[in-house]
Amino acid sequence: MPLLSPSVLPAIAMILAVLLGMAAGPVGRHLAGCAEAGPQGWRKLLPVAAVLALSAHALLVLPSAQALPAVILAAVLVAIAEADLETMLIPDALSLPLIPLGLLLTAATAPDGQAWPALALHGIAAAAGYLLVWGLALLWRRMRGIDAIGLGDAKLLAAAGAWVGPAGLPGVLLYASVAGLLAALIWQGLKGGRLQAGMAIPFGPFLALGFWLVAIHGPAGL
Numbered sequence: 033m034p035l036l037s038p039s040v041l042p043a044i045a046m047i048l049a050v051l052l053g054m055a056a057g058p059v060g061r062h063l064a065g066c067a068e069a070g071p072q073g074w075r076k077l078l079p080v081a082a083v084l085a086l087s088a089h090a091l092l093v094l095p096s097a098q099a100l101p102a103v104i105l106a107a108v109l110v111a112i113a114e115a116d117l118e119t120m121l122i123p124d125a126l127s128l129p130l131i132p133l134g135l136l137l138t139a140a141t142a143p144d145g146q147a148w149p150a151l152a153l154h155g156i157a158a159a160a161g162y163l164l165v166w167g168l169a170l171l172w173r174r175m176r177g178i179d180a181i182g183l184g185d186a187k188l189l190a191a192a193g194a195w196v197g198p199a200g201l202p203g204v205l206l207y208a209s210v211a212g213l214l215a216a217l218i219w220q221g222l223k224g225g226r227l228q229a230g231m232a233i234p235f236g237p238f239l240a241l242g243f244w245l246v247a248i249h250g251p252a253g254l
Contacts, residue, residue, distance in 0.1 A: 042091050045099040046084070052107035053083030060111030063123035082110045090248055101137055105130070105195075105247060109240040112188065116236030122184030127191050131158055134194030150197075157193030157201055162186045164201075185235050192243040200251040207242030208235065 057079035061070060070076065083106050090102035112126050135154055142150040165186035172181060192204045216233055 041096040041099050045087055045091060045103050048100065049083050049087035049103045049106065050080065052103065053080035053110070056080075056083055056107050056111040057114045060113075060115035060123070060126065061118050063111075063125045064115035064119040064121045066115070066118045079110050079114055082113075083107050086110070086244060093248060098141075101133075102248065104133075106244070109244055113237035113240050116184070116234040120182070120234050122182065122188055122236045124184075124187060127184065127187040130188075130191035131194045134158075134191060137195070138197070154194050154197045157196070157198045158190045159193070160198065161189035161191075161193035161201055161204075165189050181235075185239060188236060188239050188243070192239070192246070195243070196246045196251065200246040203246040203251045204239065204242035207245050208238040211241050212238040 057076065058070060060079075071078075083103070086106035086109075087099075087103045090106065091099055094102055108126055108130060112122055115126065116122050135151055135158075138150050138154045139147045163186075165181060166183065169181035169183065169186070189201070189204065193201050196204060212233065212235055215238065
């Protein structure tokens with residue numbers, strides 16, 4: 033007999049989403065070393081609303097048994113986005129634990145007899161995600177003499193690889209790149225300016241979005 037009835041899991045997931053959403057913003061900023069006072073008013077509620085929305089989205093498309101891991105992933109990704117927006121840093125304490133968690137879920141959900149092959153593929157994807165961003169950062173540094181890509185992004189993409197596997201990584205990058213470009217264009221349009229080569233744009237929130245979309249919907253159709 034299951035410990036919890038599937039019918040109560042959505043309610044538990046949403047309660048957990050509220051609690052984790054309340055913690056996501058402060059925890060993200062604290063781990064990123066942000067000493068300034070946190071946002072006030074409606075801005076303070078944005079992380080809670082984001083975690084709730086993502087959790088509700090997961091409940092609509094995933095089996096109830098996968099709801100709780102999805103809520104945890106939503107809260108961590110929102111905390112990562114909050115930290116990167118505030119400080120241009122992605123705390124290791126948020127991104128790195130997602131790697132073993134993703135591998136653990138991969139093994140737990142793999143078909144009978146496929147746990148080890150699945151773990152190997154997702155482990156390779158994690159390494160590939162890290163090396164891809166690390167290589168791009170190294171290439172950009174040698175070509176332009178500046179650090180344009182942070183290794184926090186590399187660790188976050190490694191975490192995405194652990195969750196979505198090799199087939200999902202291209203989708204994560206596609207969603208993140210398109211969302212980041214659109215956001216930059218909209219921002220510059222609102223400011224009445226143009227995109228500039230030296231602009232500093234945190235990429236973590238867009239990687240987090242791509243990570244979420246592929247983790248929930250899979251790589252099919254990309």
